[in-house]
Amino acid sequence: MNTCKATVRVLLAHRTYIIIYLVLMGIMMFTLSWSQITAATRTVADTYEPEKVNIAVIDRDSNRGGIAEGLCDYLSDSATLVELDDDSESLQHAVASNWTDLIVIIPRGYAADFLKAAQSGGDMPKVETVTSYTSGAGTIGGMNVNGFLSLTRIALIGRNVQIDDSELAAWYAQYAKSSAVTGQNGDWSQVMDGSSTFDLNELPEGTLSNLTTADVQSAAKRAARTAHDAKVNRPVVVENITTQDDQEASTANSAASGFGDTMKTAIYPLFLTLSVCVSLVARVFGAGELRRRLMASPSTASIGLKRMGVLCGFALLICVGYLFIALGLTAAAGANIASIPIDGVMMTFISICMFALMCTACGFMLGEFGASDTVANGFANVFGLLILFASGIAFPMSMMPDAMVTIAKLTPGWWYCTAIDNALGFGSATSGTDVGSWAVATSIVTLFAIALVCVGLAAGRFRHSRPNAVASTVTQLAEV
Secondary structure (H helix, E strand, O other): HHHHHHHHHHHHHHHHHHHHHHHHHHHHHHHHHHHHHHHHHOOOOOOOOOOOOEEEEEEOOOOOHHHHHHHHHHOOEEEOOOOOOOOOOHHHHHHHHHOOEEEEEOOOOOOHHHHHHHOOOOOOOEEEEEEEEOOOOOHHHHHHHHHHHHHHHHHHHHHHEEEEEEEEEHHHHHHHHHHHHHOOOHOOOOOHOOOOOOHHHHOOEOOOOOOOOHHHHHHHHHHHHHHHHHOOOOOOOOOOOOOOHHHHHHHHHHHHHHHHHHHHOOOOHHHHHHHHHHHHHHHOOOOHHHHHHHHHHHOOHHHHHHHHHHHHHHHHHHHHHHHHHHHHHHOOOOOOHHHOOOHHHHHHHHHHHHHHHHHHHHHHHHOOOOOHHHHOOOHHHHHHHHHHHOOOOOOOHHHHHHHHHHOOOHHHHHHHHHHHHHHOHHHHHHOOOHHHHHHHHHHHHHHHHHHHHHHHHHHHHHHOOOOHHHOOOOOOOOOO
């Protein structure tokens, strides 16, 4: 009983490690697990709804041709229009403070230049744009602005172009004749669809004349209407057809994977806490006069067993706490924990207990080597990170090179995660719950624990058989 109380006192004396490694590291891992669970259970919409872009339109052409009004109407569905004064201070402040994603400036005389370009067939005049420096949203907004101007030009030309009737009749007669030769019998639709005989460059040229800003305004209104036409801008909808059995299996798998992923995150805080704390307890009981008194006691073996029993009970308490917290997080995320199989939960709990035993064995080994606080913490952090990143928690195994996968299989963390996958039937378990594969993976974790205990016993045997090599030299002076 005194040994058990002394072990507990040593753990409480080093509670800083428990707070940092178990509590704080545990909270960090629980946070990562929570984000994964909520992302997996979040409902995904069947249609894509992009976020609206903040756009400010500065009209310096007094809405001639209805360009500014049509542009604002066109952008109203895809963007949030921001009012902005047309002065240098306001424009600079909007750009510097990222008040808008895009500033569109319609210069003076733009409608007139737009009309001339349409009549002459020249390049369309450009508006001035200033995009945000923080994201690509302004670039997307600029593409929408150019789309409106292109549609306005197409509407203007298509509605007002004039083609000479005699030239059109001559062109039609020529192609109808060639179509009859090829067996199309002069059918107009077949002439239009015949890519081998129909050439757009040979169509009669049209002319634009007597265009006014009223025509531009009418074209801008027609272009703006296309943004609100549901037949033109149809949303992409994905129809999911699932049976009742598939839906229930998906729900169960979501809950099981969320619970399993949370249990996997115990690797890092569990290894840090147990390996460091067990090492410290072993070092305290094996130091100086206390060690010599224990060695002289006739119940040395029972004292060691009691000490390890307390440490194993401490590890078991952590495992139980982690199990209930994992179930609580899964339920809080909206998953149905009742769909998780009871046998899978029990197998998962056995797996984490075996992993905790391995961590305790690692701490025992460090203690038998006589590792100091600095050495124990350094080893626990370095080897703990190796186990964490090789287990597949940080990133999927499919992203690892073959050499890294081979190294991962030499660590207990990989087999611990494999055991949980096979216990709950997700992840690397391709055929659902597999008791045989789970037993193999859990047994390998247990073998790691046995191997570490054997190494620790060998190191302790070596140190105890050569006390002069590790004990400090004592000089005694005697008076004659």
